[in-house]
Amino acid sequence: MLILGIDPGYAIVGIGVIEYTGNHFRPLEYNAITTDASMITSLRLRKIKEEINDYLEKYQPDAVAIEELFFNNNAKTAIAVAQARGVLVAETAAREIPIFEYTPLQIKQAITGYGRAEKAQIQQMVKMLLNLNAIPRPDDAADALAVAICHAHSAKINDELGTNRL
Template sequence: MSNCVLGIDPGYGRMGYGVVETKNGIAHCLTYGCIETPATMVLPDRLYAIHRAVVELVREYTPRLVGVETILFQKNVKTAIAVAEARGVVLSAVAAAGVAVVEVTPTEVKQALTGYGKAEKQQVQYMVKQLFRFTKVPKPDDAADALAVAIATEGQGRF
């Protein structure tokens, strides 16, 4: 097992991931990106594609811990259910690999990155950019959000 955290920003069309390792108190981004599933795929196939991708990320980076953001209130119930199902697939894949999971709320992520639990999304993304000394905010937004989840997970002393 390595000394890194895998952060996940749940979704079923696009799920962000970010892998962060801390050395001597300094966070380093190992990788980030998105697991994307086309809308033309049926939901079970999309969920299986997410499962395979998460298993591969865990296999490649061997994180000590995986942080998964909890779901915000969704006005669209159908979307909320699909995101919850995708999130469940992630939790199951990580548990099957024997890696501990930490669930973090959006407020905890905002608090960890900006010091203010009601910060705007742009403020969190700016802090991700600054923390990793990126020249610009990682795109898509889901990837930047996943890096923020990884940092929040580590920052809660659960690393």
């Protein structure tokens, strides 16, 4: 199964592509889509749209997994990230690729076995699970890989129960 993991953002969108066969992970690519703060909103969203389409075209994943948004206080940031996430979801849906969402708690639980794990613990486990020489950078790419791994662990249950599907 080929999985494209997404850590949604407005300035930085984390991207992680893995292949999951049997019980084996193989990282194919991890990177980030970045937009410049000096760009107007519509151009930032267009850049995200174009670049996610490049990844979807290149890898043609079996599934896309995206982190669910969670914000405490900054409504302006939350709205911008939600707009970017909407673009990511819409472009995936337009290609009829199944898309699944996971909460930060679910991702932490799937990666470390502990839902309150710290970012450094998650990054270390991503490095280990994917047999990488170093922790993936930028952090957003490591987070996207974690989302993809979470989906790999959850895919069979999701298929049977129809859960987490957008």
